[in-house]
Amino acid sequence: MIVETLAVGTELLLGQIVNSNAAEIGSRLADAGLDHYHQAVVGDNLARITAAITAATTRADALIITGGIGPTRDDITREAIAAAAGVPLEFSDDYADHLRRWWGERGRQMPETNLRQARYPAGAELIANPKGTAPGLRMRVGGCRVFAVPGVPAEMLPMVDEDIIPTLLAEHDATGVMVSRVLRTWGESESRVDEMLSDLFLGSANPTVAYLASAAEIKVRLTARAADRAGALALITPVEEEVRRRLGARVFGADDRTVERILLEQLGERGWSIGTAESATGGMVAAAITAVAGASAAFVGSVVAYHRAVKEAALGVPAGLIDTNGIVSEPVALAMCQGAATVLGADVVVATTGAAGPEPHGAAVGTMVIAVRTPEDARARTLMMPGDRERVRTYTVTAALHHVRLALSGEWWV
Amino acid sequence: MIVETLAVGTELLLGQIVNSNAAEIGSRLADAGLDHYHQAVVGDNLARITAAITAATTRADALIITGGIGPTRDDITREAIAAAAGVPLEFSDDYADHLRRWWGERGRQMPETNLRQARYPAGAELIANPKGTAPGLRMRVGGCRVFAVPGVPAEMLPMVDEDIIPTLLAEHDATGVMVSRVLRTWGESESRVDEMLSDLFLGSANPTVAYLASAAEIKVRLTARAADRAGALALITPVEEEVRRRLGARVFGADDRTVERILLEQLGERGWSIGTAESATGGMVAAAITAVAGASAAFVGSVVAYHRAVKEAALGVPAGLIDTNGIVSEPVALAMCQGAATVLGADVVVATTGAAGPEPHGAAVGTMVIAVRTPEDARARTLMMPGDRERVRTYTVTAALHHVRLALSGEWWV
Numbered sequence: 001m002i003v004e005t006l007a008v009g010t011e012l013l014l015g016q017i018v019n020s021n022a023a024e025i026g027s028r029l030a031d032a033g034l035d036h037y038h039q040a041v042v043g044d045n046l047a048r049i050t051a052a053i054t055a056a057t058t059r060a061d062a063l064i065i066t067g068g069i070g071p072t073r074d075d076i077t078r079e080a081i082a083a084a085a086g087v088p089l090e091f092s093d094d095y096a097d098h099l100r101r102w103w104g105e106r107g108r109q110m111p112e113t114n115l116r117q118a119r120y121p122a123g124a125e126l127i128a129n130p131k132g133t134a135p136g137l138r139m140r141v142g143g144c145r146v147f148a149v150p151g152v153p154a155e156m157l158p159m160v161d162e163d164i165i166p167t168l169l170a171e172h173d174a175t176g177v178m179v180s181r182v183l184r185t186w187g188e189s190e191s192r193v194d195e196m197l198s199d200l201f202l203g204s205a206n207p208t209v210a211y212l213a214s215a216a217e218i219k220v221r222l223t224a225r226a227a228d229r230a231g232a233l234a235l236i237t238p239v240e241e242e243v244r245r246r247l248g249a250r251v252f253g254a255d256d257r258t259v260e261r262i263l264l265e266q267l268g269e270r271g272w273s274i275g276t277a278e279s280a281t282g283g284m285v286a287a288a289i290t291a292v293a294g295a296s297a298a299f300v301g302s303v304v305a306y307h308r309a310v311k312e313a314a315l316g317v318p319a320g321l322i323d324t325n326g327i328v329s330e331p332v333a334l335a336m337c338q339g340a341a342t343v344l345g346a347d348v349v350v351a352t353t354g355a356a357g358p359e360p361h362g363a364a365v366g367t368m369v370i371a372v373r374t375p376e377d378a379r380a381r382t383l384m385m386p387g388d389r390e391r392v393r394t395y396t397v398t399a400a401l402h403h404v405r406l407a408l409s410g411e412w413w414v
Numbered sequence: 415m416i417v418e419t420l421a422v423g424t425e426l427l428l429g430q431i432v433n434s435n436a437a438e439i440g441s442r443l444a445d446a447g448l449d450h451y452h453q454a455v456v457g458d459n460l461a462r463i464t465a466a467i468t469a470a471t472t473r474a475d476a477l478i479i480t481g482g483i484g485p486t487r488d489d490i491t492r493e494a495i496a497a498a499a500g501v502p503l504e505f506s507d508d509y510a511d512h513l514r515r516w517w518g519e520r521g522r523q524m525p526e527t528n529l530r531q532a533r534y535p536a537g538a539e540l541i542a543n544p545k546g547t548a549p550g551l552r553m554r555v556g557g558c559r560v561f562a563v564p565g566v567p568a569e570m571l572p573m574v575d576e577d578i579i580p581t582l583l584a585e586h587d588a589t590g591v592m593v594s595r596v597l598r599t600w601g602e603s604e605s606r607v608d609e610m611l612s613d614l615f616l617g618s619a620n621p622t623v624a625y626l627a628s629a630a631e632i633k634v635r636l637t638a639r640a641a642d643r644a645g646a647l648a649l650i651t652p653v654e655e656e657v658r659r660r661l662g663a664r665v666f667g668a669d670d671r672t673v674e675r676i677l678l679e680q681l682g683e684r685g686w687s688i689g690t691a692e693s694a695t696g697g698m699v700a701a702a703i704t705a706v707a708g709a710s711a712a713f714v715g716s717v718v719a720y721h722r723a724v725k726e727a728a729l730g731v732p733a734g735l736i737d738t739n740g741i742v743s744e745p746v747a748l749a750m751c752q753g754a755a756t757v758l759g760a761d762v763v764v765a766t767t768g769a770a771g772p773e774p775h776g777a778a779v780g781t782m783v784i785a786v787r788t789p790e791d792a793r794a795r796t797l798m799m800p801g802d803r804e805r806v807r808t809y810t811v812t813a814a815l816h817h818v819r820l821a822l823s824g825e826w827w828v
Contacts, residue, residue, distance in 0.1 A: 282704030283697025
């Protein structure tokens with residue numbers, strides 16, 4: 001089955017935002033084993049949206065449109081689909097009631113312009129939006145399945161995952177299934193992981209392999225197609241075993257077991273609580289841990305000690321230790337751990353101190369010290385992070401979480 | 415002059431990388447006042463690249479192609495341009511010599527496959543690549559100017575800036591410019607903002623208006639086209655004044671002045687430092703402030719008091735106050751501010767406590783209390799945030815930053 005994507009929004013053409021939706025949908029189509037041959041972007045212009053829909057529906061079996069279905073006057077994807085299909089727009093009284101209830105439950109008066117969202121091309125079905133008010137659309141234009149979803153990623157992705165991909169897979173091959181296994185790795189670059197594995201996939205298309213990099217974690221995705229789930233797993237399992245053998249401890253988890261979830265499990269098993277003592281990461285490590293629902297079972301709190309005075313007063317880092325070793329140093333990071341363990345009453349503490357840039361605060365830009373303290377041991381490590389301020393901070397958060405994971409599993413670094 | 419862009423690369427369709435090149439080129443075309451109506455992405459497939467080039471050259475005055483001109487066998491953009499133009503490929507002995515010299519100067523033997531880069535469609539001119547070995551291409555296909563540049567941003571951007579944009583502007587008879595002004599608002603929904611403004615833009619296309627929503631902030635973008643920048647601003651200014659008059663204090667900044675930057679400026683003017691005391695947001699407010707380079711001029715640190723025991727021990731919130739009012743309450747948020755001001759030595763503190771979900775921790779999911787303390791006053795406010803855990807937390811961060819901004823500008827809520 002050939003799928004195309006079309007993003008609607010002048011802000012994309014002006015370069016004010018990047019079309020990350022196309023990549024998100026593309027990776028999901030690849031996961032599902034669906035061919036994705038063409039992406040397009042057009043602005044909020046009825047003639048050009050309509051022409052793009054018409055071109056895609058003559059080439060592809062399915063088209064996923066993102067954007068242009070919000071409540072405002074420049075949201076005209078509904079009108080363009082109707083024009084491409086040659087049908088009028090209709091109005092859903094049920095959805096209008098739903099919209100009025102949604103606003104009413106929030107104690108607010110609904111602006112009348114929101115009723116645009118209750119309009120739909122004749123023949124379309126609405127796709128429920130659990131995260132917002134704009135419904136998705138699903139209909140046929142000629143022989144092509146056309147879907148329209150919001151441009152906001154948090155609203156778009158659940159519709160793609162829970163409605164569109166299952167619908168396409170059901171039509172694609174009613175008897176077969178596609179199963180993916182994602183192995184999460186940390187500690188090597190994407191090209192090095194590829195180099196270690198690529199011969200496994202030469203001349204074999206089932207399972208396929210794909211690599212996805214996100215903030216220093218490389219995901220290796222194995223995807224197999226078979227008549228049923230057991231058959232697909234039988235194809236994946238021997239390859240997965242070989243991948244795990246080659247990558248060794250670099251594989252830290254599979255599928256949706258993120259490093260945050262794993263370390264919260266590790267803490268639960270030991271009955272230990274955790275806190276953070278952050279300088280350069282400014283609260284990001286704490287924010288990452290508390291993003292997991294249920295984090296409060298182990299996470300107690302954090303001291304963000306950005307200024308030297310806070311490191312001394314709130315965490316009790318001795319002034320002499322800072323003067324002797326520098327603010328970006330392993331002894332200071334270890335003292336931050338110790339101080340936070342006392343202040344927060346935490347069994348485990350991870351500390352960060354470093355120079356995220358653009359100014360070198362006591363060390364070359366990119367220098368990051370991570371320290372972990374558990375009731376059993378405490379160690380620090382100095383790393384050099386590449387890139388700009390945002391990237392240095394993001395990579396440091398990932399590294400901090402992985403150093404806690406290593407410490408909790410007894411694999412302390414030297 | 416109408417320009418289109420086409421990116422070539424299967425990795426884009428698979429979602430392994432994001433098409434940030436299109437946004438980079440798009441913003442440069444907008445700056446130059448050139449219309450950018452259509453972007454496309456196709457994989458490394460000769461028929462589909464050729465079809466995309468043919469479609470673009472029948473619609474547009476110019477086409478910029480990124481990617482597919484490297485040395486390997488899957489780099490076939492040269493072949494596709496030749497096919498679309500109906501011309502053969504020729505070979506540049508001069509460029510082959512240049513390639514051999516380039517490798518020789520680096521003391522390395524050139525892999526023979528690199529000679530692919532000396533091939534070009536008959537009639538094309540080569541564009542020098544100061545950062546790499548793949549030359550760009552420039553030729554006419556029908557009435558359309560076609561440019562091909564590498565997909566690597568560091569090689570692509572100099573060619574776009576120094577060759578392609580100047581070439582297009584020289585051919586563009588009316589060398590106009592496009593100027594955008596972004597007004598940042600907080601406090602109303604996107605549909606309500608549209609309702610307040612939409613009549614201003616009925617029947618007028620210069621300036622145009624667009625709305626962009628991100629985490630409870632709505633941006634209103636006005637874009638005007640004119641012969642020069644002064645002319646475009648003359649079109650924008652009266653409309654901007656009317657938009658500001660209607661939206662009043664909801665407009666908090668323009669262009670790249672984010673709420674974080676504004677409040678850091680406000681703090682600088684008063685000579686005040688800031689810290690945070692966070693429960694439900696788990697360090698996200700501190701992370702947002704410290705994402706700004708130079709935040710250390712005002713930001714001193716944070717106490718993330720996730721557990722009740724940390725609120726009591728590290729922030730000195732009296733146990734009786736929590737028992738009487740509940741952990742999610744305005745008195746507790748105000749006491750968190752007071753405690754953090756002492757512990758961190760901060761003049762201004764913003765505190766958050768609430769129930770982000772999925773479990774109701776002492777309050778209905780979505781209940782969020784924000785408190786701000788300055789040396790002049792301290793107030794709290796209780797809000798209901800819609801959506802899931804991630805959205806509740808993100809919206810609370812935005813709300814917390816805006817409440818600090820309001821407090822610092824003396825616009826305390828009641």
